[in-house]
Amino acid sequence: MRVLIRSFQQQGDQRIATERGLIGERLTIGRGTNQDVYTPDLRAALAHAEIVHDRRGPLLIAKSANGVWINGAPVESAKLEAGDIIEVGRFRLEVLAVGGVPELVLGYEEKLSQAADLQARKASLKTRLSHTRLSLRGMAWGLMLLMLAVGLLLPLALRYGSSPAGETPRDRSLAQSGIPFDDSVWLSGPVSSVHRYFVEDCAACHEKPFRQVRDSACLACHKDMAQHSDDPAILDHPAFSGQQCTDCHREHNGTHGVNAQSPTLCTDCHANPDKEFAAARLAPASSFSKAHPEFAPRIAAFDAKTGKFSFAKQRQPPATLREATNLIYPHDVHLNPKGIDSPEGKVVMQCADCHQPDSRGVSFEPVNMEKHCSSCHRLDFDPDDPDRELPHGRPEQIQGVVRDYYYAKALQGGVMDGKAPAVVRERRRPGETLPRDGARAALDWADGRARQTMVDVFERRTCHYCHQVQRSDDPSKPWTVAPVNLQEHALDGSRFDHAAHQAQPCSDCHGADRSKTSADVLLPNLNSCRDCHGDTGSDRQVPSACTLCHAFHIAGSHHFGGPAKGPKPDDAVHGAGSAKPAKAPGAAPKESPK
């Protein structure tokens, strides 16, 4: 084997190469001075390795059991290729060429001096975290760029880089949802359920960057919104001036909708209404369970002179109130659990026999004589003809009906009444008329019977059972029946949904079975509501926001900051309900309806 050894030496700036050729069976490498390639480094064995040549080319064989480092790994033996690096201590042998003439060209170089080698080995030790692949700067940059890309640049690009086409927020939102990325990382909280259908179109509400949402954004859709008090006087009040939709309607706060649930929206003013709205004479309300005024139902009074009812709010415990109805109706008698007499015998009555829910289930249909009373309270007047009944509700017609009835009887004759004149008692043959001389007696009998019957109907039974009847001097209307006031839903300032309370028996709230007179106001008091309903946030009672029963100043045509249109200030009303008692700040309270 012929080997060319090219030794490199650094002299100043120059790298000088010297060459020597060797011919032999093997090339020996080691620290021993007898070696062909001399590597005086204590880490090398005296005979460290040798290179032999066979048909396949040069082959390196380690002579030390520790192996030889070739290309950074210890080996027992290896076929040498051009470019292989053999490291022996601080000496470096490079295979420059194989397979030609000579068969092997070997570069030889002392990499470092002994002292420099020691320094280099020291320097190559990884003894600090900064020597490892962990990079403080790399991690910081990586995380920062990730945050900026996902948290800032992507949403910005989606907002300003694309402009989804569409007329309405819904259209633009649909166009936006076609883009595979979204900017929901910017959502500060769930959008209310009612606005979700255009959730992708942020610009629908956030019209301009870095500017708070303005009323114009809300009114773009809610252009007909007009439910914030009809009362220009209250809208002009300093407490309301400059109010924005977003002052009360907050978005991104959950799915419940943008109507505030917190009672503070109401109690900020209503806890101490005299402070700002003294003229309205409102009762303070700061908490349903602790500080809420008693119900103030509208209660009727009857003026006998004018024959008219007048209504006024009465804020007292309902049990102490008496209302004029002009009707005689003892609830306790009708609800007697043992039953009440009827033409068909004893009947046990239920509330629902007379009080039937209206179509929405919120309240009840008015009680009606024909439907609810007449099966027992029959309006018959002649025991001989029990099927014949008087019309209800028209006392002025009764005189005529009764007279006509008895005149007809007198004409027909055959009346089985011993006290009646003979002409009335006589049976008449078909075609026979009343004899002339008996006519006066027959009419007198009929008049007498009619008068007696009417006294009976008006003053002793039938009408008298339930109504206030008075004899009058007017011969055409000898009796007058006082007008009737059927108690109805008497709370103006609140809603009450009977359907929502269907599971409760009526008697839980209404003491009807103990009521002896129709003047009783059977509205429950506030405490019976408090049995179940508590303040918002309550965990032992039904958490009840103000708006569960009260609407916010619902009225016809004004929203905050809107133009003063609609009813004239004179007709203005303040308060829930539509056209009920009017109270405006600065105006004297009026307790009666117009």
Place this chain on the structure above:
Amino acid sequence: MAQTPHGSFLRHRGYRYLKLASLLCIVCILIYGWHDPQDGPNGGSWLGYTLGTVGAGLIGWLAWLGVRKRRYSSTAGTVKGWLSAHVYLGLALITVATLHTGFQFGWNIHTAAYVLMLMVILSGIFGIGVYVRMPTLITENMGASDRETLIDEILDLNQQALKLADPLGPEVHRIIARSTERMRLGGGLWAQLFGPLPPGRRAIDELRKIVVDEERAANAKTFDPQSSTVMFMAGELAQAKKRGEIAEKSRQLMELIGRRNALIVRVNRDIQLHAQMQIWLYFHVPLTVALLAALAAHVISVFLYW
């Protein structure tokens, strides 16, 4: 914990910043409890904006410590005072920022910023722990010496061992050469944090075997009663003497390698303690930078979509 000299930043000026931070937390909690915004507690109420501003200010100031501690010429307070304030106000930030959220969380950049902040603070708490505990352990391990000197000594011992091994024949040289090659000081992240394997007993065991073999051979030949020829005796004696020397030098080598190994263990322990003491910074600092980016995105987004 605070009894050690290294924890003295916690006791700085009679816990001045602990008191200040506690006061801040109590004030924030009281106002939060009293405040009753009509749409529930959230970052957009006046208190939400206030807490957010205080929190962002704190984050900025806390991050400034990274700059301040490198400014050795700065006269704005001592670094120890800054560190003390950094620790306590950093802990107070948990309260301020949590109240700022109004306990509204979601999969968004706002909660991401909050979580990053918590991670930064948690890594900081870990940092307090190691800064209080590790220096004592490091001193216990290293005594008066320093790591550089010990490494020099180890390399020197390797060199000495090779020199000593060289005349003892290729086998001993091979053992020592391998032992010096296989020696591990420090290493990658895992090796630094949990320590490289302690130096093996292989070199020493192999040397011991040689010592035993050589001594037995030397003794056996010296006192062989069967030997009769004087010349043979003389040759045997010379060989026996040489074997005795080999055994003696191998013994020295064992001692040398043993000393070196003890140093390696100490240096590696030192590397490990330092790595464990500093690893939290590799979370604390990059997470802080990420937090600043997320905070910027949070603030920009909430005001862009005001």
